[in-house]
Amino acid sequence: MNRTKGIxxxxxxxxxxxxxxxxxxxxxxxxxxxxxxxxxxxxxxPKESIAILRLDGADSAEILSLDRERLxxxxxxxxxxxxxxxxxHEIDVVDPQHELTTRQAVRFSAEAGKEYRVIVLQTQxxxxxxxxxxxxxxxxxxxxxxxxxxxxxxxxxxxxxxxPGVRAALSPSDGGSDAPATDAASAKAxx
Numbered sequence: 001m002n003r004t005k006g007i008x009x010x011x012x013x014x015x016x017x018x019x020x021x022x023x024x025x026x027x028x029x030x031x032x033x034x035x036x037x038x039x040x041x042x043x044x045x046p047k048e049s050i051a052i053l054r055l056d057g058a059d060s061a062e063i064l065s066l067d068r069e070r071l072x073x074x075x076x077x078x079x080x081x082x083x084x085x086x087x088x089h090e091i092d093v094v095d096p097q098h099e100l101t102t103r104q105a106v107r108f109s110a111e112a113g114k115e116y117r118v119i120v121l122q123t124q125x126x127x128x129x130x131x132x133x134x135x136x137x138x139x140x141x142x143x144x145x146x147x148x149x150x151x152x153x154x155x156x157x158x159x160x161x162x163x164p165g166v167r168a169a170l171s172p173s174d175g176g177s178d179a180p181a182t183d184a185a186s187a188k189a190x191x
Contacts (some may be wrong), residue, residue, distance in 0.1 A: 013065070034079045038077040039066065045083070052108030054117040054139065055080040055086040057066040060097035061134065066090075093134040100132035107153040113163045115139050119146065140185055 017149045038044060055063055057074040066070055066082060067089055074080055094100055098120045110116060117139050124130045137146040 016117050032077055037080055038084045039069075039084045041083055049086075049112045050083045051089075051112060052115040053082040053089075053110070054115055054144065056117070056144075059117070061093055061095040061100075061118050063118060064092040064094060064103060067106065081115075084110055086110050091118060091136075092135075093118055093120070095132065095134070098122065098132050100134065104132075104134045105155075106134045106136055107155065108150045109153055115141050116150065117144065117146075119190060124173065 036124050040050075053063075055071075055074050057078040058075040059074075062073055063071055066084070087110060088107065090105055092103045092105055094103055100120050106118065108116070113139065115138070116136050118134050119137055120132050120134050122130050123133050136150040136152070138148050138150055139145060140147055
């Protein structure tokens, strides 16, 4: 089992996947794969108790980081589902295809049981040229279609990464344990 960075990776695929180099910041070619990445320490939690950020290699928007933790580009045909704890989160986004070439920070509050994705929109201010704005949307879990725009949080409410070795806030009745959590990344392949 590989252990680094506080992230656990699970792979669901019907296509053979050559390799996953998440800790090294590289994603191998795994067309048709969906990677489920656990952003919190400890064992996997029920879907109703976490929020999910969806990343799709077909999207033009590229999420550079989540809560100040760098992410690798997602290749075409590959999908990521990042499981996160509910609460304040911050992503950095670029979208060269839509002329958003400067990193834009987006802060939002994720709710348990909801799934999200980033969409870059063009807005026209009262004066001056159009600008590109990254926006978080809650999405329908079956179709990935946007359901509603999530209001951005002010910078004062931005997420701050947990220090290494901090234990997940799970009680034993929630499926947690009294053992301290570690910064862990374990990769398992599931068919």
